[in-house]
Amino acid sequence: MIVPDSLPLLIAALLLEAALGYPARLYAWIGHPVTWIGRLIRALDRGLNRERDGFARRRLAGVAALAILLAATLSAAFALIWLCRLAGPATLLPLALLASTLLAQRSLHEHVAAVAEGLERNGLTGGRAAVAMIVGRDPQSLDEAGVARAAIESLAENFSDGIVAPAFWLGALGLPGIAAYKAINTADSMIGHRTPRHLAFGWAAARLDDLVNLPASRLTALLLVAAAAFDSPRQASAAWRAVRRDARSHRSPNAGWPEAAMAGALGLRLAGPRVYGTVRVEDGWMGDGRAEAGAADIRRALALYRRACLLLWGLAASGAGLVLLA
Structure with a gap:
């Protein structure tokens, strides 16, 4: 189901976020919608997740917490739509500005590029400091290749759940769709x-x-495969082959799709066994290329990411055109 005006709203939000991002001064002043959602999740966790309760009761409490979170988020989204409609013909702009805060094209690019810059300017120390901002694993356990792979893996996974997935739900269900998605995704991360x-x-x-995240992870893989074709058909073929062979061997039902596509397109091996804190996670390798990676590979991944973002914009514009012609 595509709600009226959701695809033009998606295009406007994507363009606004790419151009403006989320201003640091605004974040310092009022925070960010995701931080507001996070405060509610923490409050629900403190109030409903009681250690004295049994497993079944705590699972039921988690279901109730998620229902409360979604009810609050959707209520806020519908209230904002009502307020924005008071602007009359200019409704699209304030709605697009609101929706753009729940996308992360610009900030993702900046954070991953910072890892490449850290490696280039300050070597392993600089790379570790920058990658610590975007991954959960212990950066001190990573060598230079590990830092580069972690940054590229984060780029691939966050392209899916930070951009393509919220864009998908914005295009399908408008502002309530992207707001509900971000609430669910934030709850999962917390x-x-x-x-x-x-x-x-x-x-x-x-x-x-x-x-x-299931539909968007598959779409993200397709966007990366298509973006790789702009370099060469061979890279696109390698990306598609890695997706078909490796995506399902990832411990996550969704993360393997974009990571495998990225690995195949770049001729790398990503994922594999990793350490989070003191816990070693055994995971399948994505791709069959080299495990050695560096700042230049991060730059190549970012170039692939930028092309995939352009393809996402084109896909949204094409969908809007088809809806108008229908």
Whole structure:
């Protein structure tokens, strides 16, 4: 289902976010919608996730917390739509500005580029400091190749759940769609981990996040394969082959798709066994290229990412055109 004006809204939001990002001064002044969602999640976690309760009761409490979160988020989204409609014919602009805050094209590029710059200017120390801002694993355990691979993996995964997925739900369901997606995704990042505290309480958030990211992860892989074709058909073929062979061997039902496409397109091996804190995670390798990577490979990944973003804009524009002609 595509709600009226959702695709023009998507195009406007993508362009505004790419041009403006989210101003640092605004963040310092009022925070960010995701931080507001995060405060509500923390409050629900403190109030409903009681350690004295049994597993089943805590799982049910997690379902209730997710329902409350979505109800609050959707209520805010519909209230904002009502307020923006008071602007009359200019409704699209304030709605697009609101939606753009829930996309991350510009900030993702900046954070990943900072890792390449850190490696180039200050070597391993600079790369570790920059990559610590975007990955959960211990940067001190990474060598230069590990830092570069971590940055590229983060770029691929966050292209899917930070850009393509929110864009997909914005295009399908308008502002309520992208707001609900960001609430679910934020809940998964905060309480969806398999820790003793959140194994039961975060179950609903983790499972729903897997579901809502499923279409976008596949679309992201296709966008990266198509973007690779601008370099050469051989790179596109390698990306597609890696997706078909490796995507399902990732521990995540969704992250393997963009990571495999990125790995195949760049001729790298990504993912594989990794250490988060003190926990070693055994994961399948994405791609069959070289494991050695550096700042130049991050730059190549960013170039591929920029082309894929352009393809996403084109896809949204084409969809809007088809809707207008229908």
